Amino acid sequence: MVMHEHSLARLDFFRLRERLEGYCLSYEGRALMRNTLPCSNPESVRRLKRDLYLLSEGLREREIPALPFPDLDVVVQKAKKEGLALDVDELFALGIWATSYEQIVGLVRSILEASDRAKRAHQPEENVPMTAFDSSADTEEWAMLGIETAVFSAPSLALLRERIFAILTPEGEIRDLPRIRALKRAIHTAQLENQRLVSQYLSDPDLQDALQSNAATERDNRTVLAIKANFKGRVKGIVHEFSSTGQTVFIEPLELIERNNRLLELETRLNEEIRAILRETTEAIRPLVPSFERARQHLAAIDARLARAIQLRREDLVNATLLDEGLHLYQARHPLLGKKAVPIDVDVPDGTRVLIITGPNTGGKTVSLKTIGLLALLNQYGAGIPALSTSGFAVFDTVFADIGDEQSIDQSLSTFSGHMRVISDIVRAATGRSLVLLDELGAGTDPEEGCAIAMALLDFFLERKSLTIATTHHGILKNYGYTKPGCLNASMEFDAQSLSPTYRMCMGIPGESRALEIARQTGLSDEIVATATSYLDDERTDYSALMRSLGEKQRELDRLEQEKRKQLKGAQESRRNADLQNLKVRQRELELRRQGVAELNRLLSESRRTFENLVREIRESGRKVEEASSAREFLNELSEEAKRENDELSRFEAETKTLARSLSDGNAPSRRIDPASASVGEKVLYAGREAIIVRKLDEKRVLIQAGSLRIPVAMEDLSIPPLHKKPDSETKLVYQVELSSPGEGSSKPLPEIDVRGMRLAQALETLAHQIDAASLGGLGVFSVIHGTGEGILGKGIHEWLKTQPSVADYYFARPEDGGFGKTWVHLKP
Secondary structure, X not given: OOOOHHHHHHOOHHHHHHHHHOOOOOHHHHHHHHOOOOOOOHHHHXXXXXXXXXHHHHOOOOOOOOXXXXXXXXXXXXXXXXXXXXXXXXXHHHHHHHHHHHHHHHHHHHHHHHOOOOOOOOOXXXXXXXXXXXXXXXXXHHHHOOHHHHHHOOOOOHHHHHHHHOOEOOOOOEOOOHHHHHHHHHHHHHHHHHHHHHHHHHHOHHHOOOEOOOOOEEEOOEEEXXXXXXXXXXXXXXXXXXXXXXOEEEEEEHHHHHHHHHHHHHHHHHHHHHHHHHHHHHHHHHHHHHHHHHHHHHHHHHHHHHHHHHHHHHOOOEOOEEOOOOEEEEEEOOOOOHHHOXXXXXXXXXXXXXXXXXXXXXXXXXXXXXXXXXXXXXHHOOOOEOOOOOOEEOOOOOEEEEOOOOOEOOOOEOHHHHHHHHHHHHHHHOOOOOEEEEOOOOOOOOHHHHHHHHHHHHHXXXXXXXXXXXXXXXXXXXXXXXXXXXXXXXXXXEEOOOOEEEEEEEEOOOOOOOHHHHHHHOOOOHHHHHHHHHHHHHHOOOHHHHHHHHHHHHHHHHHHHHHHHHHHHHHHHHHHXXXXXXXXXXXXXXXXXXXXXXXXXXXXXHHHHHHHHHHHHHHHHOOOHHHHHHHHHHHHHHHHHHXXXXXXXXXXHHHHHHHHXXXXXXXXXXXXXXXXOOOOOOEEEEOOEEEEEEEEOOOOEEEEEEOOEEEEEEHHHEEEOHHHXXXXXXXXXXXXOOOOOOOHHHOXXXXXXXXXXOOHHHHHHHHHHHHHHHHHHOOOEEEEEOOOOOOHHHHHHHXXXXXXXXXXXXXXXXXXXXXXXXXXXXXXX
């Protein structure tokens, strides 16, 4: 496991783990999550990611219900002790836990059985150690377990559940069992008799002025009358209590004493009988406690994996691929920054072991470093990451991070000393499979000495073959990145026009600190900045100018490369149009040839019939058949010609089909999609993969679904697959296309939809689709999770629902069901 706690804290892993805990259904799942760390064994990571794939695919068409799982630590310990009996509430808690457990295991089992990768009969792994399910284990056995083994070898709690609910109702009350039914009837009869006697006292005219209240009351579980203190002699009986003011005395009449005694005796016998039933039930389930404890461990393993899949679906995350070495991140965002995070691309080529990132202050270097480290940890924890599905990581044995100010007053450490102490720990522990992240390498001391230490450290990590990513402002380290094999420079982009950082990373070129421009923007006076510029002009070399030149050349190369691609696409499109025209002509020619060959075959058939009639007439007239030899030669020549024409037609038809297939299979280039004509449900091509447009986000961006992934992308990055392009006037004569992928409007209704994070317009569009689908599918009631936040979504949804003729009623959920963050909607029948 990745155990470097200092780095885990610096990279905010524990905060992300706590967020992931929130998706767990049970206390057991949260406990397992809280006691596990990212894995370092590639096989463990592979198992976790396979489980994430299986479950996230299964959740595409399913919703996990919010099942109750009470905390049973105290109850289980009590149930294990001889002589102790569980009370009604404790037994009921066990019962509802067992019921929820059976439901969740059954649901996940159905997901796995429906999966293409788990359709074959599953054989549970034998001799699985108990520590594999143990939430307190500090090994990776919990990850090596596999979701199939956790589900298919999970113990059944049907017997436990049956024994509990044999004495309890589904609402948690004691059932009306035969052994207590007679006692209940006797108690009811005694209560009625007491009520009749009390009514006689209360309706007695002689006592009306003595009664303090016209209703009986109870003291010490005995029925008494409230009598005014100055009239207490009117009622003979036992005084139980005086009021605090002394004006009221509570008297048990003599006629009620025996009746109250009888009632208390019956109630005592009933309670004793109930305690006996609870004691017997506890004794009956005590042998099942070990099985129940195993079930808790299995549930923890299932719930922890299910939480990862639920998070991936709800937060639009992806399951990154596993690489043999390095890392490739595309459009990656820091999870804690949410939508405001600027996505970064970090593509470390194979063979590169050191990446040196330079650029302006406040340019995003530290955030980029944290993003890389945190996503690597989440990937090895089996969780989804906010990036494109083409992103991938190698499996690192440890992720080390020296990020932020390590200064400590308590330990008398300066900033530089604090950094050196952390880096010394990293040097001792780093291996060839480690990921090392170093922020502001060489800072906090004399620049020359700091650079020397920084280069020595990079030399060490290069030799150790640790993948090292470092940020710095030292110009010498930029040169180091150019001269050392296995090193690569990168920079955070800076907009020279607006004099502000863009927070985007540019691979392959170093960047400048831009300290003067940033100082001026943050309020430093122009006079001081001008003086600093003059000092810099006097002392600086042309190194920064060289860096600018290199950056400009790189951007020019990128521009030329884009222009080249554009021209190539234009040429490919022209070639495709020409091929389509050629195909259309060939198809027309093929049709004409077919007509000609058919006519020739018809002529040959008629000629043969005529020849046969002629031969028959010659024979009948007694003439020699040899006189028809010229006609026979004509028929033979005609037959040979028909054969040649048929062979030529077959060859031409095969060539035409090959050309049509090459065009329809995508050998010709795809065309850019038209933003104005793009529609929901249309098939598109993104990064070489087929996808479907789920919805439009704005004029330039759409949300697409590629496989199990939903990705927001720019329109310009999409193209029309050759087989699925919309037929126009040039191509609709060549082949027909049918778009059969369903859009959002044809999806099945869900019992609950989640619109958190959407804009109001998007949320209302999703809700409209849900109402249409629910009306068609017969779903009369569903819920909408919109969160609380600033209340914009909730208020907007309620205002919109008010105007919908198909909505019968809507209201916020109860506090325990989501409160003001959730709305229930009832549709008209």
